[in-house]
Amino acid sequence: MRGETVIVQRQTETGRNSRNEPRFEWADETVNDVLVAPGALADVADATRPAGVRVEWSLFWPKTYTKSLAGCRVRIRGGEPLTIIGDPQPYASAPTRWNRPSEAGRTDG
Structure with missing residues (x-):
């Protein structure tokens, strides 16, 4: 297996x-x-967001x-x-090069 390159922001x-409020930018x-x-x-429920898709x-x-x-x-x-959902935590012992699963998603609508 081979991974690919992603951009974390x-x-x-x-x-x-x-007003002394912080200003942020994505790096x-x-x-x-x-x-x-x-x-x-x-599909996201119609009552929640009409025409929205996750x-x-x-x-x-x-x-x-x-x-x-x-x-x-x-x-x-x-x-x-x-958006990365939550803060992924590593498996205690993973037999491969990858040990931290996560999910990413977006809701439109």
């Missing part, structure tokens, strides 16, 4: 506005060798990547940024 504080970080697989596609991907991060992914976004295959 993290919010970084770039300053303060006139890109390239991560190699991530296993990427399409997740389940499901697109999900399953990602498996390499053992060498140990940074937290909480609050991050990911760009897969040059697509739109997707």
Whole structure:
């Protein structure tokens, strides 16, 4: 198996506005060798969001990547940024190069 390159986006504080509230920008970080697989596609309930669709991907991060992914976004295959759900935690003992599964998704509509 071979992973692919994805772009992880993290919010970084770039300053303060006139009311002393923080201003943020997304900073890109390239991560190699991530296993990427399409997740389940499901329609969001009409009552919740009319015409909305949730697109999900399953990602498996390499053992060498140990940074937290909480609050991050990911760009897969040059697509739109997707939110990483939660903060993926590593398996105690994984027999392969990948030990941290996660999901990424977006809701439109």
